[in-house]
Each structure stands twice: as structure tokens, then as C-alpha cells.
Amino acid sequence: MRINKYIANAGVASRRKADELIAAGKVEVNGITLTEPGYDVQPGDVVFVSGQKVETPENKVYYAMNKPLGVITAVSDDRGRETVVDIMPDVDARIFPVGRLDYNTSGLLFLTNDGDFAYKLTHPKHHVDKTYRVLVAGNIPKAKIAQLRRGVDIGGFVTSRARVDIVHWTKRSMLLEVTIHEGKNRQIRRMFEAVGFPVQELTRISVGKIGLGRLKPGQYRRLNPNEVEYLMGL
Numbered sequence: 001m002r003i004n005k006y007i008a009n010a011g012v013a014s015r016r017k018a019d020e021l022i023a024a025g026k027v028e029v030n031g032i033t034l035t036e037p038g039y040d041v042q043p044g045d046v047v048f049v050s051g052q053k054v055e056t057p058e059n060k061v062y063y064a065m066n067k068p069l070g071v072i073t074a075v076s077d078d079r080g081r082e083t084v085v086d087i088m089p090d091v092d093a094r095i096f097p098v099g100r101l102d103y104n105t106s107g108l109l110f111l112t113n114d115g116d117f118a119y120k121l122t123h124p125k126h127h128v129d130k131t132y133r134v135l136v137a138g139n140i141p142k143a144k145i146a147q148l149r150r151g152v153d154i155g156g157f158v159t160s161r162a163r164v165d166i167v168h169w170t171k172r173s174m175l176l177e178v179t180i181h182e183g184k185n186r187q188i189r190r191m192f193e194a195v196g197f198p199v200q201e202l203t204r205i206s207v208g209k210i211g212l213g214r215l216k217p218g219q220y221r222r223l224n225p226n227e228v229e230y231l232m233g234l
Contacts, residue, residue, distance in 0.1 A: 003027065101204060107205060138172070152195060173200070
């Protein structure tokens with residue numbers, strides 16, 4: 001970002017006044033006094049104006065990722081495991097994941113530096129629908145699928161009504177789509193354990209009407225303004 005815009009975004013002065021401050025020798029970057037207004041501020045630069053440190057708010061950014069298996073949903077990991085932030089090396093903003101997907105769960109994950117966005121998507125009172133593809137071994141009887149739809153006790157908590165659709169089945173396995181609006185720890189896995197059919201594979205395929213699209217595991221993209229507005233409205 002051009003230095004005069006950086007100073008203006010911080011609310012210190014207009015761009016024109018910022019140019020005047022630079023010409024007067026009152027702007028320092030990393031301890032060096034600027035003499036020309038054409039400097040571009042880089043991540044990590046420390047800017048002072050008239051002896052006072054100046055910081056500009058980060059531009060808000062929003063990403064959708066197809067989280068691969070074996071990656072931690074976190075900013076860092078004290079055990080040295082790879083995190084979702086580690087696989088986004090070209091993103092300079094200090095982003096964090098919105099909610100979480102387990103180590104052995106793949107699929108749609110949002111990342112941002114906007115706390116309001118994260119709050120609106122994760123707080124239980126907002127009832128944001130999340131849809132998962134669930135693979136289990138064997139065929140689940142109709143009565144137990146009905147139980148999943150009504151709600152099951154997953155250990156001191158009875159889940160709300162869920163949408164459960166059968167996508168495909170064989171003699172050995174069944175693929176289902178499940179939509180819930182809660183976000184209890186390992187909720188989908190615990191729901192299926194409660195009816196006696198542990199999950200073999202689990203992928204989140206959509207949040208509201210925002211889906212994975214063509215993102216392959218490990219790939220990510222910027223959300224467009226309309227998508228952000230839609231998600232904030234959920």
C-alpha cells in the first residue's frame with residue numbers, strides 16, 4: 001500500500017497532508033526517514049508519523065478452503081503438525097479458521113481476519129445449516145435413519161432435527177448427506193455412533209448455499225462480496 005494511503009487509512013491525515021508530512025521529514029519507516037512519497041508499505045513495516053507509531057486496520061479478507069485430511073484446523077500447533085494456515089503461504093493477512101473440522105474430516109472451511117464474520121457463522125443462536133457427506137459401513141435401517149432425523153442423545157445432549165438423505169448404497173456401505181445447524185464437538189460422528197454405525201469418511205460439502213464447487217483438497221479461493229454478504233446474513 002502506498003505510504004500516503006496507509007497514513008490516510010490510519011486516520012492520521014489526508015493523502016495530500018501525508019505527502020506534506022513526508023516532504024517535511026516527519027515520516028519514518030523502519031527507523032529511516034522518508035524523503036519521497038512513492039514508498040509502498042510492506043507487511044512487517046513499522047511506520048511513525050511525528051514520532052507516533054501508526055497502524056492501519058487490516059483489510060478484511062474471506063477465503064473458502066477444501067480442507068484436506070490430516071491437516072489441523074488451527075493457526076499453529078505446538079506438536080508441529082501442519083495447519084490450515086500453513087497451506088496458505090501466499091496470504092499475508094493474519095487469518096484464522098471459522099469453526100473447525102477434525103483432523104480426519106475434510107471439506108469446506110472458511111478462513112478470515114473478521115471476528116464478526118466468524119461469530120455470526122459459529123454462534124449456536126444463528127442456526128447456520130451445514131451439510132456433510134457421510135460414508136458408513138453396512139446399511140442403516142430405516143428406523144435408525146428416522147432416529148437421526150428426530151434427534152439422538154450424543155452423551156448428555158440431544159441433537160436437533162436433522163435432514164438425512166440417502167445418496168447411494170451397496171451391500172457393504174451407505175453414503176448419506178446430513179444437514180445440521182448445531183456445532184457440537186464431533187457431532188456428526190457422535191450421532192452415527194449413537195445409532196451403531198460409526199463414520200468411515202466425513203466431508204463438509206456446504207455451509208448454507210455456499211458449496212465446495214471445484215475446489216480440490218488443499219485448494220482455496222477468495223469469497224466474493226456477494227457470498228460474504230449472504231453468509232453474514234445467515
